[in-house]
Amino acid sequence: MRIVGVEVRVLKPQEFVEEATRINVPAALIRIFTDKGVEGVTMLEESIYAEELVMKFRTARRWLRSVEDFIPLVGADPFDRERIEKSFWDQYFFQRSAPTVLCALDECLWDIAGKVLGMPIYKLIGAYRERIPAFASTQSYDRVEDYVRVAERCLEEGFKAIKIHPPRYWRKDIEVCRAVRETVGDDIVLMLDPFHAYARDEALKVGREIEKLDFYWYEDPLPTTDIEGLAYLCRKLDIQVLTGEDIHDLYGYAELITRGAADSLRCVDVNVGGITSMLKVAHLAEIFGMNCELHSWGHPWQQAAHLHVMLAIKNCRFFEMPFPVGIFDQGTKDVIRIDRDGYVHAPRKPGLGLDVDWDDIERRTIDVISYPERVS
Ligand SMILES: [Mg+2]
Known part of the structure; x- marks a missing residue:
């Protein structure tokens, strides 16, 4: 099984107002696709980090070609979490956003593993x-x-x-x-x-x-x-x-x-x-x-x-x-x-255990970024 791409949907922030409580939540839905049709899905609170994930996918091959041990995300086995993530961390440790971007990647990979094996994480x-x-x-x-x-x-x-x-x-x-x-x-x-x-x-x-x-x-x-x-x-x-x-x-x-x-x-x-x-x-x-x-x-x-x-x-x-x-x-x-x-x-469904409500997501999508382009 190989990773074939990533897609990020930047969502219109959701507002919640109730009595003294007021909250505005910006978010992005992240999907990582595999060649077997299984996809990992998660959400980040800040869409800017999700955009960075796509950017890093995009630059990984070109920018990091010289790094012998680097495993490009596209083409990697989604079950090689530790190898993918250590490589990512080694390359991006100096960036303030690295753990957040890594979080999106990690949770999608765990979601894929659970879905493939039919088990909650x-x-x-x-x-x-x-x-x-x-x-x-x-x-x-x-x-x-x-x-x-x-x-x-x-x-x-x-x-x-x-x-x-x-x-x-x-x-x-x-x-x-x-x-x-x-x-x-x-x-x-x-x-x-x-x-x-x-x-x-x-x-x-x-x-x-x-x-x-x-x-x-x-x-x-x-x-x-x-x-x-x-x-x-x-x-x-x-x-x-x-x-x-x-x-x-x-x-x-x-x-x-x-x-x-x-x-x-x-x-x-x-x-x-x-x-x-x-x-x-x-x-x-x-x-x-x-x-x-x-x-x-x-x-x-x-x-x-x-x-x-x-x-x-x-x-x-x-x-x-x-x-x-x-x-x-x-x-x-x-x-x-x-x-x-x-x-x-405990969640009962495989992976993270959440299905996407596509009506809600489609209604609130304001931008879609993917690598390679049009992967889904
Ligand atoms: Mg606290």
């Missing part, structure tokens, strides 16, 4: 479980009462865990955390993710408050590059400090671990290079007795890619469900939802 990797509890992951809001309202809705919909993205002003964030704990009671798991908002002294104050409120994790209190500050917080606080979702290569994770700058890791497909790289990060964490909590915040393809990895590792506690549920849904009817106990279940 988590089974191909080696399943650990068939379901995982989810937490509702809130948007950021201005007012404390918005968080209270959203927390009530999360409970109504069956969530047993909620992660707060607070307004990112430390005093107000403490108010939000107190109000939400008061609203949901003691039995609901709570997490806080201020998304790198604090200075070290603020981060310590907030951390001590949410320890008293029995929060389960404290994510990204400081910039990920403030290794000394994160190590300081890890020493000072009992609550687990999570970081790493904006790290772009494995070396960055090694540094966080060896310098004691995280209690558990965070990881996202577009920043490390897809399913293959997320597995490497999760296994690295496992060696050090750490959890690796994956960031399944995004459209259904991105949620599915993370879910397959979660189902194939032990050291991850929760699936992250963007809230309001359905906010990022587009391009497919195979959406991920929780059951009445707050769990999400």
Whole structure:
């Protein structure tokens, strides 16, 4: 089996507006075609990266002809993932977009493998479980009462865990955390993710408050590059400090671990290079007795890619469900939802497990780029 081409559809951004929530999601659908008629499909949130994938296909042969070990993507066996991706990484490591472009490539290749073998990806990797509890992951809001309202809705919909993205002003964030704990009671798991908002002294104050409120994790209190500050917080606080979702290569994770700058890791497909790289990060964490909590915040393809990895590792506690549920849904009817106990279940279809809703995609396609031209 050989790869014969790639196609990218740049989509009109999808808007979602509901009460205090407003979101605009630009996206691109990526397809990798094979000579056996099986195609791998995924979606990226930023169409610009998907365009780069086509550009790199286009330039690969010409520009890299001199590199002896380089495997051109067109003509390669789609099952040679490690070889294709290592070659790609070696060539493009210096480019800021490399992990995101690699992510699109990797997820299409896994999708092809699953479809050819008739298996969901988590089974191909080696399943650990068939379901995982989810937490509702809130948007950021201005007012404390918005968080209270959203927390009530999360409970109504069956969530047993909620992660707060607070307004990112430390005093107000403490108010939000107190109000939400008061609203949901003691039995609901709570997490806080201020998304790198604090200075070290603020981060310590907030951390001590949410320890008293029995929060389960404290994510990204400081910039990920403030290794000394994160190590300081890890020493000072009992609550687990999570970081790493904006790290772009494995070396960055090694540094966080060896310098004691995280209690558990965070990881996202577009920043490390897809399913293959997320597995490497999760296994690295496992060696050090750490959890690796994956960031399944995004459209259904991105949620599915993370879910397959979660189902194939032990050291991850929760699936992250963007809230309001359905906010990022587009391009497919195979959406991920929780059951009445707050769990999400393994996808049953082969590959990533999502069929394209072509009516939706055709309606929203504003540009089609392919290599070779007119491959589909
Ligand atoms: Mg986060």
